[in-house]
Amino acid sequence: MEDKAAVGIQDSGFREQMGLKLTLNKSSIRWGGLLACLLVLGITPAHAGVKIQSWQAQSGAKVLFVENHDLPMLDVSVQFDAGSRRDISKRLGRASLTASLMQLGAGGLSEEVIAKRLADVGAQMGASFEQDRAGYSLRTLSSAREREQALQILTTVLTAPDFPEAVVQREKARVIAALKEAATQPASIADKAFSKAIYGAHPYGLPPDGEVETVAKLTREDLLNFYKLRYAAASAVVAIMGDVTRAEAEAIAERLTTGLAAEVACEDIPAVEPLVQAYTERIAHPASQAHILIGAPGIKRGDKDYFALYLGNYVLGGGGFDSRILKEIRQKRGLAYSAYSYFAPLKQEGPFQIGLQTKKQDADTALKVAQETLVRFIQEGPSAAELKQAKNNIVLGFPLRIDSNAEILNYLGVIGFYDLPLTYLDDFPGKINQVTAREIQDAFKRRVHPDKLVTVIVGAPEK
């Protein structure tokens, strides 16, 4: 459940192991660029029957709306082209800190008042931050008084963040402490080394929350400037799901975005360069397990190979116990608890990654099995039975992917931000059904090159 590779793996006492079971929901969302992008990938397929309305607000913002009155609640998200890819090497961590601080003082309201006004009406607001996107989401009861108070706070946070100096200093210290802690933990070390190795100088390779040295130098001015440059109505995507009418949704979208700057700054981001040779990095760590990541830059959102790679990856390492990687690593050999592969499509080529954790002494064996499984899959493609199983799961399981307001809101954000067609959900099962084994094999051969992959092993035995 908490496992990012929770692909049907039996789970032990997940609540227990989190240490503390909090009985009430909290209004903050944890940061997690990689995890967030996995979630986005995970919900990609869709369902016929979600009626999406879309329009452009007077402010210039793009709006996506699904009207549904089953529950007396409303979900809203507003996202901007302000993710970690907009960081620059001198000011790493600026994008992340800007997003997280917007709610900590806005429109003259202190962070405490903002938190109280939300909690007083039972509303939940949280920041989200990924490589491409950054923004806020809000869940509130739809009854007039609660909705009004919650939307008022969200509007203030989006359009009038203050970045109070004292809060900037405190939060910088918290981020720096968290970065130092992350630098001791094998999973974080592996993620950071992997991104850096596959992307080089491209912003996708930068640590999303920055480095200790760069965060220490950030100023209130830096955050304010970044906010003014990137949080503009022209790049805003407003997603609205739930118990309001079209007219109410139109008014909400205007209200949330009218106070934003109109135009977004135009800054080119370099192209993602493909890898030209294999590269292996072994990092020592005293942990009992080695964390192994293998991969390369993968595909963009809207890529013509997307459906073939998505379906093929179900067979390779995305389909849990149906996948070859989990069968070879776990079912046949007991080498790991979790083993997976995924493509995480982004504005530019998002990562393709194979990952597993195994007992230190088994690291080389597990790595070899993973590599051989990938090579064999690219050579053979999926069998007829594997292809059928993958299609059945994705197509028949379609209604599960949009059975809650939370999931639909997530979709609206992805479709809006990545300019996917409004029929994307309705089209999905058909597109999956059309893919052939030959197309999968062909797409993998062209897009994944086993002789040019990055391999990161944290906690490997010393050589």
Place this chain on the structure above:
Amino acid sequence: MANKLLKFLCMAWLGLPLASFAASEAQEKILPNGLKVIVKEDHRAPVVVSQVWYKAGSMDESNGTTGVAHVLEHMMFKGTQSVPSGDFSKRIAAAGGRENAFTNRDHTAYFQTLEKSKLELALKLEADRMRNLVLSDQEFTKEIEVVRNERRWRTDDKPHGLVYEQFMAVAFNAHPYRWPVIGWMNDLEQMTTQDARTWYQRWYAPNNAVLVVAGDVSADQVFKLAQKYFGPLKAKPLPLRKPQAEPAQDGTRRLTVKAPAKLPYLLMGWKAPVLRDAAKDTDPYALEMLAGVLSANAAARLPQSLVRDSRIAQDADAGYDNVQRGPGMFLIDATPSEGKSVAELEAAIRTELDKIKRDGVTEEELNRVKAQVIASKVYQRDSVFYQGMQIGEMETAGLGHRHIDTRLEKLKAVTAAAVQAAAKQYLVDEQLTVAVLDPQPLEGKKPVAPPKGLHHGG
């Protein structure tokens, strides 16, 4: 002024009924073999969740075979007399389903989420593995390796996981909550197929299980299907469950755990009551509201006072779960800011608790927590899976699913005086256990920069 107004508005809203959106009541039926079937109809989406809960968790284990409840959970996917190993998962996946299972201290549960017309498949497969599991040495030998790797990943290499495990082992002397759900590594190394077999034969029976089905189904149809597939299974005599009551604690216990990390970590826990009678109990509700006042929102006392005002903590949270079979714990965990010690942090937490014991909590902050409780009742309905979870947890804790709403009503009725009294009565040093993470340096090598020629143009 503004705050007073908010308080008034909030109070007015508390009394507002949500009648027009009222959810349907769950329906229940007990089959002649003792299987309790509970159906929660929810027709928002054409989806159904099926969950089989066994009242057997790590608290039913014995020393020497800790972790066997969870190992058996893994083995439940390894084949029956008619469904070969791995086929359970394969058939559910082929029907478009998602499935998984989890083991806790109090229970083990297996679940599938499917398009609504596929429910029968899940019930047929679950009924089959309730009785006909095949436990082969060959499958066991491989799967126990997976579980050992799970333990390394989940606990051994996670500093906070290690602290929690050691904390529980010190806080409890006799009660089985003292060992981890995943089991001690040595027990996992010594475990045999026969241990798993004994566990399965002892606890896996219709009269020790609850079937919860939630989603776009009709209760009558579910009862018929349950009878068809689970009905033929015979009830078994269940072993006597002894209480293993924890002896009274009479002084603070302290422990330190060393692990590779940068930041220290503090975990404090006080023995506390849990719900035994959801309608009559009062203290567990007061403690739940106390946890809420301490950390249920960003303006609550711990984040406000320790993280923002004094900046002594990087993070600080309170947690308390009163729906469980075993004894309860009121927990506070926190990470000191850089340059602050755990001793300073503990002193600051004690100061916050003393304030509540001395001055109580305000109506305003109590109402804020109640507003969240009430809203969460609506939000929870966005997830059919969660609705099933709530039912299963209340049932396996012996409280009964009919009391899900009772809990909310009782929480809404908690007074500021009751919260203060609960803090005074339960958050006392005699009942306290304190665990500290003493972070150790890695002595690892610094990562090197990737070579220049790795990328085109790089």
